[in-house]
Amino acid sequence: MPRYKEFDPKDCLDKVMYLFWQKGYQNTSMSDLVEHSGVQRYGLYETFGGKEVLFQRALDLYLSTVIHQRLAMLERKQPEPSVAEIEQFFEQFIEHVDRPYSFFGCLMCNTAVEVALHDKIVASMVQQYFDRLRQGFARSLTRAKQNGEIADSTDIGQISELLVGSVLGLTTYARSSAPRQDVRTYINGILAMLKLL
Incomplete structure (x- = not known):
């Protein structure tokens, strides 16, 4: 043998x-x-x-x-996250954009595009990630609304979904051959949008 x-x-x-x-x-x-x-x-x-x-x-x-560390600030219990934590979440991408592995994108987002449509188990794992993102953003926005940081009219479900889509777009953009400064500008655009809520 x-x-x-x-x-x-x-x-x-x-x-x-x-x-x-x-x-x-x-x-x-x-x-x-x-x-x-x-x-x-x-x-x-x-x-x-x-x-x-x-x-x-x-x-x-x-x-x-990787994901546990990336979502830590959105998933913490005390103190509950708010807009500052959403900003911190996106700012961490700026910190890594010049590193070689930024061209890898995100394994979960890459998989969502490449494999998930053809594999139920993998699709479930990708969905788990998107659900965690969505819940983290929604918790933070709910807290922000309670604190008066964002307008009462803010549609939390809509903005949460926009932010989930922004993560997918951002990591796909980072994986491309786009200049790193363009990727950085994209992230700063997301951060600027958060200031308008």
């Missing part, structure tokens, strides 16, 4: 997540996964299953690490 070199599944999954994030599901082959992770094909299959399951595990990791 063949034996394979032992490896750390957590480290392997982290490398796999970054590869899917960079290249997307369709453009990542099992050979790419083997080369990038340093784990033989049979080791990947035995530990994680095929490419589809490995991708789902990578999405889980992305949700529990």
Whole structure:
């Protein structure tokens, strides 16, 4: 019976997540996964299953690490978030726009466009992310309205959906070859819009 070199599944999954994030599901082959992770094909299959399951595990990791950190200010309990936290959420994209991985976009948003229409499990995971975004924005806007920071006439559901769409647009724009200054200007436009609520 063949034996394979032992490896750390957590480290392997982290490398796999970054590869899917960079290249997307369709453009990542099992050979790419083997080369990038340093784990033989049979080791990947035995530990994680095929490419589809490995991708789902990578999405889980992305949700529990990158997305958890990105949404921390919107999902905190005390003090409850308000407009300042929505601004902080978008400002973090400005902080990262000049870094090489900004061209990766967002793994969840990339997946929403590339894979989710064809895979119910993946679609559910993408929807989970969008729901968390929507709920975080709605909580913050509700608090802002209670504090008198935004107009009483503000439609919280409408603005929350606009902001969710803005995240998808922003991360797709960041993934493109657009100049980084243009992406930065786009983010500043979102921040300017928030001042008008």
